[in-house]
Amino acid sequence: MLIVLDNAESILGLQGTGGQEIYAVVEELSRFSNICLCITSRISTVPPDCETLDVPTLSTEAASDTFYRIYKHEKDSDPINNILEQLDFHPLSITLLATVAQHNKWNTSRLTRKWERQRTGMLHAQHSKSLAATIELSLASPTFQELGPYARALLEVVAFFPQGVDENNLGWLFPTIPNITNIFDAFCVHSLTYRSNIFVTMLAPLRDYFCPQDPTSSPLLCTTRDHYFRRLSVDIYPDKPGYEEARWIMSEDTNVEHLFNVFTSIDTKSRYIWDTCAYFLQHLHRHKPRLITLGLGIERLSDGHPSKPECLYRLSQLFGSVGNYAERKRLVSHALKIWRERRDDHQVALVLESLSDANRMLGLCKEGI
Amino acid sequence: MEVYEQLDDPVGQAECLKTLAWTLHGDHQLGAAEEAVSRAIDLLPEKGNQLLVCQCHRVLGSIYRSKGKTEKSIHHYETALGIASSFDWHDQLFWIRRSLAGLFFDQDRFDDANAHLRHARSLAINNPYNLARAMQLQARIWDEQCKFEQAKSEALRAAEVFEKHGAVRDLRRCRQFLERIDSKRT
Numbered sequence: 001m002l003i004v005l006d007n008a009e010s011i012l013g014l015q016g017t018g019g020q021e022i023y024a025v026v027e028e029l030s031r032f033s034n035i036c037l038c039i040t041s042r043i044s045t046v047p048p049d050c051e052t053l054d055v056p057t058l059s060t061e062a063a064s065d066t067f068y069r070i071y072k073h074e075k076d077s078d079p080i081n082n083i084l085e086q087l088d089f090h091p092l093s094i095t096l097l098a099t100v101a102q103h104n105k106w107n108t109s110r111l112t113r114k115w116e117r118q119r120t121g122m123l124h125a126q127h128s129k130s131l132a133a134t135i136e137l138s139l140a141s142p143t144f145q146e147l148g149p150y151a152r153a154l155l156e157v158v159a160f161f162p163q164g165v166d167e168n169n170l171g172w173l174f175p176t177i178p179n180i181t182n183i184f185d186a187f188c189v190h191s192l193t194y195r196s197n198i199f200v201t202m203l204a205p206l207r208d209y210f211c212p213q214d215p216t217s218s219p220l221l222c223t224t225r226d227h228y229f230r231r232l233s234v235d236i237y238p239d240k241p242g243y244e245e246a247r248w249i250m251s252e253d254t255n256v257e258h259l260f261n262v263f264t265s266i267d268t269k270s271r272y273i274w275d276t277c278a279y280f281l282q283h284l285h286r287h288k289p290r291l292i293t294l295g296l297g298i299e300r301l302s303d304g305h306p307s308k309p310e311c312l313y314r315l316s317q318l319f320g321s322v323g324n325y326a327e328r329k330r331l332v333s334h335a336l337k338i339w340r341e342r343r344d345d346h347q348v349a350l351v352l353e354s355l356s357d358a359n360r361m362l363g364l365c366k367e368g369i
Numbered sequence: 370m371e372v373y374e375q376l377d378d379p380v381g382q383a384e385c386l387k388t389l390a391w392t393l394h395g396d397h398q399l400g401a402a403e404e405a406v407s408r409a410i411d412l413l414p415e416k417g418n419q420l421l422v423c424q425c426h427r428v429l430g431s432i433y434r435s436k437g438k439t440e441k442s443i444h445h446y447e448t449a450l451g452i453a454s455s456f457d458w459h460d461q462l463f464w465i466r467r468s469l470a471g472l473f474f475d476q477d478r479f480d481d482a483n484a485h486l487r488h489a490r491s492l493a494i495n496n497p498y499n500l501a502r503a504m505q506l507q508a509r510i511w512d513e514q515c516k517f518e519q520a521k522s523e524a525l526r527a528a529e530v531f532e533k534h535g536a537v538r539d540l541r542r543c544r545q546f547l548e549r550i551d552s553k554r555t
Contacts, residue, residue: 238456238461239417239418243456244457288496289496289498290497291534319535321496322498322534323502323531323538324536325536325537345375346376349372349381350381352372353388356385356392357388357391360392361538362538363395366396
């Protein structure tokens with residue numbers, strides 16, 4: 001006999017006496033030699049006698065097949081595959097996307113435009129079938145509710161960061177939240193998150209759903225930002241203490257850059273944010289030199305902004321360390337002009353030396369001397 | 370220099386003298402470069418500032434390399450290597466290893482050059498630009514060893530990184546090298 005328990009998280013996740021009894025029944029069923037029990041579930045707490053298979057996300061081909069099984073209007077694979085990839089090939093999201101597009105008789109170009117505007121917000125088919133409804137069902141379950149008042153806010157933080165959250169950093173990122181490791185374990189058990197190397201992250205549709213529209217409206221995210229900022233706010237000298245510790249930036253650079261991109265676009269003039277940004281640039285220069293997208297924001301600051309020359313100088317160092325000496329010279333010259341106007345002799349000396357080095361690297365040795 | 374003198378900051382002065390030494394070296398004023406870097410070392414307090422000391426030895430290594438004084442050059446590079454190793458400074462270690470590879474390459478000691486370059490590459494995992502600089506030298510070594518296909522492919526990969534990062538000077542050199550390889554083969 002074959003018994004299939006589909007979406008079994010709704011019964012296996014129940015708490016209390018009823019939940020225990022259901023679990024006991026399922027456990028007993030799994031022991032019968034003449035019964036083949038098949039359980040599909042988002043949670044991994046199934047009876048121990050069951051063999052567990054993790055279902056991976058779909059391949060590009062399978063995702064495309066799933067989409068076109070429902071969507072019959074036209075076949076234009078490139079833009080559709082692009083959207084499917086952005087959905088991390090998440091089966092439910094693909095089914096909903098295809099259903100919505102089919103019901104509304106959208107052609108590919110209209111579907112692409114809709115996706116660009118609404119993203120996962122458009123994954124809402126008729127009869128209450130939507131990504132939101134499915135996620136909220138999980139969040140309303142007693143097992144999720146038991147995780148405490150911070151669980152949802154934590155998911156928002158995980159969703160905000162492109163790399164997710166480094167599990168080794170839970171202690172200093174969320175110092176006031178009790179049982180933080182257990183909560184993150186529970187997120188994985190519920191398939192709300194997954195582990196990718198050292199990071200706990202989410203599939204793209206879930207990230208899109210949980211990510212706060214206005215990051216400043218999430219107190220936990222703002223606190224997390226402040227923890228990152230405090231950690232960054234140290235000068236790094238290779239021959240002084242703290243240099244080794246600053247290597248943490250090598251694995252978290254994408255998260256931190258995103259943090260600055262978002263918060264500098266919300267508050268374009270905050271001294272607190274730009275001062276910390278200069279430290280971030282210093283961290284990158286020392287431990288992971290690469291180009292960044294924050295340059296435009298720095299250059300848009302008025303020359304009177306207190307943090308501008310430091311940011312320009314640190315950015316120039318970064319350009320120098322990737323071999324772009326023309327840009328290094330341009331930026332350091334700008335920093336020099338501002339510090340001269342401010343009559344800051346020490347900083348003037350510092351950037352003059354840097355300017356001389358930039359000239360040398362450009363082959364302008366006479367100018368450098 | 371003048372500002373640091375007015376501020377009575379010997380470490381700042383030493384930093385400037387080190388940069389001046391590099392620039393004089395680039396301008397082929399080797400005697401003046403040697404004098405500048407020696408003054409920098411004299412200005413530094415006995416303890417601390419190990420990064421600057423390390424960098425000064427690297428400049429001296431390069432000055433003596435340009436002067437053709439191989440033994441002295443190796444001595445200074447190895448002194449710099451010792452300091453950088455004790456602090457695990459990947460960036461300094463990379464440039465010292467690359468310089469040593471260049472020195473041995475100049476003398477057709479390809480095995481020694483390759484050994485240092487292998488070390489250098491392992492230190493540039495998180496630094497695409499440095500890695501490309503190592504690839505650029507590797508291409509020159511392979512070219513000298515008549516491994517033209519490998520040399521060309523390596524130089525093309527380096528050029529791609531230089532282009533992406535806006536490293537115009539390196540890109541120009543890389544393209545000139547590629548043109549030379551192509552002209553040799555035709």
